[in-house]
Amino acid sequence: MAEPFKLDSRLKLCASFVRENSKVADIGTDHAYLPVWLCKKGIATKALACDIGQEPLQNGIKTIEKYNASHMVHTRLCNGLSKVMENEADDIIIAGMGGETIAEIIDGWQYSKNNNKHFILQPMTKSNELIEYLYSSGYEIIKQDCCKERKIYTVMLAAFSGKKTPVTKEFTYLGKLSPKTNPIHREFLEMEIRNLENKAKGDLKYKNVVENLKKEL
Numbered sequence: 001m002a003e004p005f006k007l008d009s010r011l012k013l014c015a016s017f018v019r020e021n022s023k024v025a026d027i028g029t030d031h032a033y034l035p036v037w038l039c040k041k042g043i044a045t046k047a048l049a050c051d052i053g054q055e056p057l058q059n060g061i062k063t064i065e066k067y068n069a070s071h072m073v074h075t076r077l078c079n080g081l082s083k084v085m086e087n088e089a090d091d092i093i094i095a096g097m098g099g100e101t102i103a104e105i106i107d108g109w110q111y112s113k114n115n116n117k118h119f120i121l122q123p124m125t126k127s128n129e130l131i132e133y134l135y136s137s138g139y140e141i142i143k144q145d146c147c148k149e150r151k152i153y154t155v156m157l158a159a160f161s162g163k164k165t166p167v168t169k170e171f172t173y174l175g176k177l178s179p180k181t182n183p184i185h186r187e188f189l190e191m192e193i194r195n196l197e198n199k200a201k202g203d204l205k206y207k208n209v210v211e212n213l214k215k216e217l
């Protein structure tokens with residue numbers, strides 16, 4: 001099906017993790033680009049565009065109306081997934097927020113521990129805190145990738161596994177990336193290492209993590 005409009009590569013990568021014929025909830029939707037694009041492309045059968053802010057949701061409504069998608073994309077003014085029922089979403093996208101906020105949103109939904117739900121997560125910062133949360137709470141990353149827009153972003157697909165798995169500090173930065181074979185994954189890890197090196201100046205506990213992560217490059 002023809003593209004209704006072009007998504008940037010960050011949102012495109014999120015979209016590529018959505019299952020065909022799924023019901024989607026986009027949390028923190030702002031302009032509702034992803035839910036409209038996914039429904040117009042025929043990838044999602046319907047979508048909820050949710051945001052905590054009245055103003056961003058108003059942007060979303062404009063996009064939905066502009067692309068005649070009101071029959072497929074509905075909006076909801078809510079904090080996280082608080083107004084999303086279990087049968088309303090198979091694939092939940094939470095993009096463009098800090099890793100700790102994303103973790104809070106997953107944690108706050110009473111239906112998150114259903115292993116049929118797919119969480120497509122794009123942390124802007126603190127992806128290590130998100131990965132730590134996921135593994136210590138019984139979730140796992142099914143796949144993870146990176147893309148380059150003006151900077152490098154990572155997107156992960158996670159689901160509940162029921163197994164709480166202890167992970168190393170290094171794993172919380174590396175996740176399921178393959179920096180030795182994938183140049184964009186490598187660039188993402190190099191960026192994480194630079195950030196950690198700045199922290200390491202004031203805090204010795206980061207030094208070993210930096211050294212170990214460099215061996216993964």
Ligand SMILES: C[S@@+](CC[C@H](N)C(=O)[O-])C[C@H]1O[C@@H](n2cnc3c(N)ncnc32)[C@H](O)[C@@H]1O
Nearest residue numbers: 027028029030051052053056078079080095096
């Ligand atoms: C930077 S925008 C990201 C928009 C879009 N998801 C993207 O990735 O391009 C972040 C949006 O998340 C919304 N937001 C922040 N915290 C939220 C929460 N707890 N629940 C729902 N929406 C939230 C903000 O109002 C804002 O519209």
